[in-house]
Amino acid sequence: MPEQNDLGTVISTLEGPSPGNVDFVVNLPEMVLHRGQFVEMSYSEGTLIAMIVDLIKTNRYFERADSVKEFEASGKKMLEVFPTGEWEYLIAKTKPLGVFSPDGRVKRATSPISPGTKVRLAGNEKLHKFLGLDSANGLHIGNVEFHDLPVSLNLTRLFQKHLSILAQSGSGKSYLVSVMIEELLKRKKESGRLAAIVFDVHGEYINFGEAITDSKHEDYSNKTKVVKARDIRIGVPKLSAAILNSIIPDLSSAQVRDVARIIEQLRRNMQATGPFDFRDVKNAISADSEIKDSTKAALIGWLSGLEYLNLFARTDAPSITDLIAPGELTVIDFSDIVNQRKKQIIVSYFLRRLFDSRRSKHIPPFVAVIEEAHQFAPAMAKEESAISKGIIETIAREGRKFGASVCLISQRPKRLSTTALSQCNTHIILRITNPYDLKHIGESSEGLDQRSQDMISSQRVGEALIVGEATNYPVFVKIRERKSLESSHEVPLEKAALDFEARKEKAGEETEEFL
Structure with missing residues (x-):
């Protein structure tokens, strides 16, 4: 009988075991494993940590299609005649990530593990150190998927060399950003606080400025300033x-x-x-x-x-330096502006003033969150339609030296400036199915291989892959539940239709009463 913690046993295949591929057969048929889970196995130089990248079920009775078809055509069922259940196996394909040495260091796996080695689910304490998480002062954004391990990302590793959040529409980008903003606003002075400014194209973050009257949500209004872009001068x-x-x-x-x-x-x-x-x-x-x-x-x-x-x-309104304070949020709400040139001028002006002020240390370190970043730093566009592109690329290249960070959010990464995107050392990628965007992300991110790209397209809403500086190795995360008030920007279509007709009926009734 296998030990209680054993998941399976390493097997020999044409591809391995090798330093880059390890397959194992799962011990018990009732075991449930998932792509993206971390496993560990004893290794000559310590403990090998690997990620499950694929799962395959096999059965000797069903290997030959012609035999199965011929037998089933006779009117008999193979499941009823043969002990097929006894010959069903689950094979897990894994990608070795690194080796945890006895002295606590992490290094690359450079030699293959032996067939017959027992495979275990990676322990939380070991996985925490292996991934480089920061439970003491990090930003808690969720849990490692399929593991009961909180993901708390170190502030410096996440933002200093810039961050991109990439996903198709409706995958949870704004939800994730809201969770990150919550973490920034609740940080204590002794932990180090950034100022945050969000260029909010659709008004998805103005809820942070609303006072909360219920017990279900946390109130961030005393730390938030909302500025209507139409009022900016x-x-x-x-x-x-x-x-x-x-x-x-x-x-x-x-x-x-x-x-x-x-x-x-x-x-x-x-x-x-x-x-x-x-x-x-x-x-x-x-x-x-x-x-x-x-x-x-x-x-x-x-x-x-x-x-x-x-x-x-004649004067700035509001004053840019007055908007920036440690541990506080400023939301620039563009939802009532249609003119793209006007939006770009505002973003360009604010970022230039902020960057210059930060270089002279007149304002605190900050992170500028840019929604729909492909509109403000387009990959291929004439100068007149890319007014803000230059300063975004400048901060992406030079900002880390001065404590000026950008977080670029886009649903069309292929249309986003390659210069800006390539300077983002951390990518958080939610569901993306467009093959051109996936290819573009793969070319921009060194830690993203083809297997990980394939897994991205099958992610559900609220699931994300973190790749780059923020973690030692790629990790799939289930984003935690937000504590702030939900955005009123996206209303279900049925509710929007009901609300419209209700308002129309009410207006009609009021007109009749007046007459």
């Missing part, structure tokens, strides 16, 4: 040459210098004349003797186009 005196160049990409270098010079002149006179806007800039351009008339007309035309966006004013 960018102070013209704050515009640098780099910002001007990003929001008006058609300007030549000489034209950028001309506008920057005019703004600098007006800035020097601010003590006497006060803040200024684009109308003042246009008047100064018209009066400037150094700028050619043809250039004046072009500059005034471009500035008038920016005025039309109703986004620029």
Whole structure:
């Protein structure tokens, strides 16, 4: 009889055992195993940890299709005539991940394990150390799937070298981000707190700013500021040459210098004349003797186009540095803005100001969460439709040195800037079935092999694969239940239809009463 903790025994196949493949036969037919589970086995250099990547059932009685067909065609059932149940086996295919040496170090498996070795379910304590989880100060986002082991990710390993969250629509991206925000907001001062700013395209995180009146949810409203993007104003005196160049990409270098010079002149006179806007800039351009008339007309035309966006004013509103505080959340709600250029200008301006302020240490370390990141850093797009792409790529390349992090969220990773995505050292991948997106992710993530890609497409809602810097090895996670108020953004179609008709009936009744 097998020992109680034994799952099975390593077998010989054409492919192994090898340092990269180990198959084992499961001891008891009633045992239930799953793809993504971790197992361990004794090894010459310590304990080998492996992940189950596939499960195959085999039965000698059913190996030859022609024999099975001929016998069943005779009117007899093989299950009734032969002891088929006694010859059914479950084969688990595993991928060795590493070796836990007796001194607690983890290293690669470089030689094959012996056939006949007993296989056990990986113990939680050993698995915790093997994966590099941080139960003391980490962000608890869920449990290792099929193991009763909480997944708490170290803050630095998760965010310092940037994070991407990739999944198709409806797979639980926003739910996962909400769980992460909860963890950031509840951190204590002595554990190290980041400031968080979310560029919220659909208004999915504004619920964090709502006061809670029930006992089922936790209240984060005292740590959250929600800013409607339609109310944002960018102070013209704050515009640098780099910002001007990003929001008006058609300007030549000489034209950028001309506008920057005019703004600098007006800035020097601010003590006497006060803040200024684009109308003042246009008047100064018209009066400037150094700028050619043809250039004046072009500059005034471009500035008038920016005025039309109703986004620029004499001062910033709100002040960007006032929005950022350790352990607090700022949500920029874009749900009432349709103009994509306006969205990109806001994201570009905020990120540039935040990055510059962080480099000079005027604000705390921060993470900028960018929903629909492929809209703001598109892989292939003209400059005028990719205003925010440059600063996102800059922070992705250089931000880790200054404590400026980005979290890129996308349902179309193939359309997301390869430069930005490749700088994200941790990927959290929920369900994706598009083969082009899967291939793109595989090319961007070193720790993602073909077997893991195949498992991604079969994930259910709320299941995720973590690959990269945050964990020592890839791990499948079941995302925990959120504690914050659910987003009111996505309403079931039936409820939306019922609500519409109910409102219509109520309006009709009120009209009749009035008449």
